Amino acid sequence: MRMSATVTPLDVESLIADSSKANLAALLADDVTWVEVDQRSQPQAPAVYRGRAAVLAMLEQAAARGITSEVVDGFSAGDRAALAVLCSYPGGGAQVRCNALLHVHDGKIVRWDGVQAWDE
Numbered sequence: 802m803r804m805s806a807t808v809t810p811l812d813v814e815s816l817i818a819d820s821s822k823a824n825l826a827a828l829l830a831d832d833v834t835w836v837e838v839d840q841r842s843q844p845q846a847p848a849v850y851r852g853r854a855a856v857l858a859m860l861e862q863a864a865a866r867g868i869t870s871e872v873v874d875g876f877s878a879g880d881r882a883a884l885a886v887l888c889s890y891p892g893g894g895a896q897v898r899c900n901a902l903l904h905v906h907d908g909k910i911v912r913w914d915g916v917q918a919w920d921e
Contacts, residue, residue: 809908810877816884820871822860829853830909837899839917856913867891880905886915895920 815824835850842848850856863870868888875884882905888897901915 808879809905810879811882811903811905811908811910813872813875813877813882813884816872817875820886822857822864822870825860826853826857828908828910829856830906830911833910833913835859835913835915837915837917839919863888868897877905882910888919 811828816828831853833853833856835856837848838844850859868890870886870888873885873887875882882903884901884903886899886901888899890896897917897919899915899917901913903910903914904912
């Protein structure tokens with residue numbers, strides 16, 4: 802008799818309820834790879850952050866500029882998840898929208914592939 806592997810999905814509901822950096826940090830694998838494509842880092846040369854420390858440093862830089870982030874929608878199915886993230890600049894100015902596909906292992910994000918666009 803063959804046993805099937807149990808997959809721990811990403812807790813998307815916790816991210817929607819609490820989009821804090823601390824909550825996201827708790828869901829990042831130590832060896833996470835975070836890839837972003839946008840107007841500045843186009844598909845041939847995306848922004849890539851390797852490792853939990855590098856991702857957290859990138860998020861901290863955004864927070865230091867006053868940018869807030871909120872997971873507004875998402876779902877998880879097995880070892881994959883998708884998130885819609887809305888970021889706002891201080892004073893209610895420009896917004897950034899990111900849609901990301903995630904690879905998950907043991908409930909932790911091991912890869913983030915995001916495409917983002919922002920108000921100019």
